[in-house]
Amino acid sequence: MLELVIKGSKKYWALIIGLLIVMxxxxxxxxxxxxxxxxxxxxxxxxxxxxxxxxxxxxxxVAAGGVMVVLPYYLHDYKAFxxxxxxxxxxxxxxxxxxxxxxxxxxxxxMRALNVLLYPTPGSVLFxxxxxxxxxxxxxxxxxxxxxxxxxxxxxxxxxxxxLAIFSIVWAPLIHTVTAYLYCGxxxxxxxxxxxxxxxxxxSAFAAxxxxxxxxxxxxxxxxxxxxxxxxxxxxxxxxxxxITINVFFFLCEIFVVFYSRIxxxxxxxxxxxxxxxxxxVLVPWMWTSISLMVVxxxxxxxxxxxxxxAVLAVACVAVFIGTWIDKGMGMISGGFVPNxxxxxxxxxxxxxxxxxxxGVWATGFFILTLxxxxxxxxxxxxxxx
Amino acid sequence: xxxxxxxFLKLAGISALGLGTKPVLNAFASxxxxxxxxxxxxxxxxKRWAMVIDTRKFESEEDLKPxxxxxxxxxxxxxHTTKRHEIDWIWIDExxxxxxxxxxxxxxxxxxYLPFLVLCNHCENPACVxxxxxxxxxxxxxxxxxMDFHRCIGCRFCMAACPYGSRSFNFRDPRPFIKExxxxxxxRMRGVVEKCNFCAERLAVGKKPACxxxxxxxxxxxxxYDSDSEVRELLKxxxxxxxxxxxxxxxxxxxxx
Numbered sequence: 001m002l003e004l005v006i007k008g009s010k011k012y013w014a015l016i017i018g019l020l021i022v023m024x025x026x027x028x029x030x031x032x033x034x035x036x037x038x039x040x041x042x043x044x045x046x047x048x049x050x051x052x053x054x055x056x057x058x059x060x061x062v063a064a065g066g067v068m069v070v071l072p073y074y075l076h077d078y079k080a081f082x083x084x085x086x087x088x089x090x091x092x093x094x095x096x097x098x099x100x101x102x103x104x105x106x107x108x109x110x111m112r113a114l115n116v117l118l119y120p121t122p123g124s125v126l127f128x129x130x131x132x133x134x135x136x137x138x139x140x141x142x143x144x145x146x147x148x149x150x151x152x153x154x155x156x157x158x159x160x161x162x163x164l165a166i167f168s169i170v171w172a173p174l175i176h177t178v179t180a181y182l183y184c185g186x187x188x189x190x191x192x193x194x195x196x197x198x199x200x201x202x203x204s205a206f207a208a209x210x211x212x213x214x215x216x217x218x219x220x221x222x223x224x225x226x227x228x229x230x231x232x233x234x235x236x237x238x239x240x241x242x243x244i245t246i247n248v249f250f251f252l253c254e255i256f257v258v259f260y261s262r263i264x265x266x267x268x269x270x271x272x273x274x275x276x277x278x279x280x281x282v283l284v285p286w287m288w289t290s291i292s293l294m295v296v297x298x299x300x301x302x303x304x305x306x307x308x309x310x311a312v313l314a315v316a317c318v319a320v321f322i323g324t325w326i327d328k329g330m331g332m333i334s335g336g337f338v339p340n341x342x343x344x345x346x347x348x349x350x351x352x353x354x355x356x357x358x359x360g361v362w363a364t365g366f367f368i369l370t371l372x373x374x375x376x377x378x379x380x381x382x383x384x385x386x
Numbered sequence: 387x388x389x390x391x392x393x394f395l396k397l398a399g400i401s402a403l404g405l406g407t408k409p410v411l412n413a414f415a416s417x418x419x420x421x422x423x424x425x426x427x428x429x430x431x432x433k434r435w436a437m438v439i440d441t442r443k444f445e446s447e448e449d450l451k452p453x454x455x456x457x458x459x460x461x462x463x464x465x466h467t468t469k470r471h472e473i474d475w476i477w478i479d480e481x482x483x484x485x486x487x488x489x490x491x492x493x494x495x496x497x498x499y500l501p502f503l504v505l506c507n508h509c510e511n512p513a514c515v516x517x518x519x520x521x522x523x524x525x526x527x528x529x530x531x532x533m534d535f536h537r538c539i540g541c542r543f544c545m546a547a548c549p550y551g552s553r554s555f556n557f558r559d560p561r562p563f564i565k566e567x568x569x570x571x572x573x574r575m576r577g578v579v580e581k582c583n584f585c586a587e588r589l590a591v592g593k594k595p596a597c598x599x600x601x602x603x604x605x606x607x608x609x610x611y612d613s614d615s616e617v618r619e620l621l622k623x624x625x626x627x628x629x630x631x632x633x634x635x636x637x638x639x640x641x642x643x
Contacts, residue, residue: 036558036559036576037556037557037558037559037576037577038540038555038557038558038576038577039468039470039471039557039558039576041557042470043470043557044469044470044471044472044557045470045472045473045474045545045551045553045554045555046551048542048545048546048555049542049546103541106541106542107539107540107541107577108538108539108540108541108542108555108556108576108577108578108579109538109539109540109577109578110539112520112537112538112539112540113539115519115520115522115537115539116519116520116539118520119520119521119537121518121519121520121521123516124516124517124518124519124543125517126517126519126541126543127519130519182543183546186513186517186546186547186549187513187547187549187633187634187635188513188548188549188550188630188633189546189549265486265487336546337546340551341486341548341549341550341551342479342483342484342486342504342550342551343482343483343486344483
């Protein structure tokens with residue numbers, strides 16, 4: 001099926017070349033980072049993880065969110081999703097690859113990355129994160145590819161693929177749980193030290209992933225001959241509605257516990273993010289934007305009239321995606337580091353080179369996604385023509 | 387012919403896979419490695435090293451600066467010009483920042499304005515060691531938490547885990563920022579984490595840590611489990627405090643206030 005990626009329209013090639021250019025620029029800046037060190041980023045002794053790890057965290061969520069089309073089809077035999085499971089699986093592949101690239105971009109000494117295998121340390125959550133992410137990547141490649149190939153050949157997919165698909169359904173929540181455990185098991189970081197972190201991560205993942213899928217479905221319908229289907233999009237929209245509502249509910253649970261108990265080490269981070277602390281508050285407008293977007297999206301998604309209007313639905317999905325991205329991709333990581341353990345407020349903002357490298361990784365993800373979706377959609381078009 | 391080549395390749399593939407996973411499996415195996423490095427006869431030994439800082443013997447930052455300088459000079463700690471890239475093994479901060487949970491509005495003036503020394507606590511249950519994915523940071527039998535600069539991949543998980551902010555990262559090549567290189571101690575390169583090592587290299591040749599030596603008797607260092615040691619004597623006769631005890635990390639730095 002790989003041959004399908006080299007047969008495309010002018011627009012397709014323009015997109016490919018555009019993404020390759022961004023990737024190339026990002027790669028160039030990464031080479032600079034490699035020779036200079038992470039000093040070209042805005043990170044410091046006080047905020048030692050920044051934009052890269054935040055993108056990684058968000059994208060693990062997007063990857064896990066792909067399971068929301070796989071689960072209803074394989075576990076509940078919801079046939080309608082059979083049409084688009086491949087889109088969920090291929091999105092997961094692109095997202096996990098971005099995650100791995102962000103980890104590499106964040107390492108001070110990436111050439112030694114394989115030390116994690118050479119000196120395996122089961123006590124470290126990072127060791128397990130490496131395992132769950134790579135296994136999830138492999139599962140989605142194998143399942144997605146085999147199901148699509150069977151569809152192309154007009155035969156049912158082999159039984160073992162279904163076993164792996166069900167395995168990947170169990171595995172998806174695991175990748176985001178383990179990612180949350182990276183943070184929530186650390187003493188002295190009050191912002192992350194909460195049992196709701198993993199559930200919150202999952203809720204926002206199951207909102208952001210399917211929201212992106214809806215947007216991708218709408219784009220595919222517009223630019224190709226394959227229609228993912230109105231029912232499919234509406235079912236996804238309901239999933240997003242539940243997930244984003246639960247996400248905001250979990251957040252409010254955290255707010256209650258933190259502000260009713262009034263324990264300073266837990267309050268200060270949220271205060272910093274939403275109101276500013278000791279005169280520092282670069283993230284304040286962002287955090288309020290995030291909350292507003294999520295609340296507006298809940299309104300648009302829960303009310304049937306607005307949800308059923310696909311133009312409004314698209315707006316709601318953009319709101320969910322950007323809202324959860326700000327929440328995780330900006331606030332979640334640097335928020336945990338400000339104030340620092342000695343209660344100094346040292347702020348973090350990404351530098352231009354850091355943002356360019358980040359864009360490079362996102363472009364790589366979308367490049368992979370474009371190729372995979374090109375294959376999937378071409379097969380779908382081929383099958384419907386016969 | 388064709389068949390035997392194919393089966394050879396299969397076998398080779400499986401063997402390679404086996405070899406590749408061996409270190410992973412080893413990690414789960416419970417075999418103990420009993421190799422021991424012989425210590426020099428003059429080396430200082432302890433069951434668990436600890437430090438007592440008598441802050442009553444300090445008045446101003448001027449009293450502390452020589453101590454910080456002694457440590458940083460001996461360990462080739464660079465002096466970066468950009469605040470973001472700063473590296474500290476031992477540094478100076480105020481009471482309210484060092485003892486965030488004991489600070490209050492009416493704390494007496496002496497303590498309020500007194501500079502405190504801050505360094506790695508060489509915890510009994512170090513979170514940094516727990517999270518390190520490569521064992522690049524590890525705890526010795528005598529309690530000292532050390533770094534293997536050659537194994538560190540620079541993921542900075544340890545920096546997120548340390549509740550005391552004791553760790554620094556080489557955001558760029560530190561060598562141009564070392565004023566006077568001490569050839570006896572390794573310099574680091576960009577991309578790895580570093581921190582106070584309780585002068586493990588000096589203990590090995592029978593010397594006390596550099597900060598202790600430079601403190602004019604204000605810092606005591608010794609074995610916590612030796613009832614005759616200087617630190618035990620001080621702990622017996624003075625009320626001491628430690629940082630963030632509620633986290634259960636078991637810091638080995640005691641402060642007499």
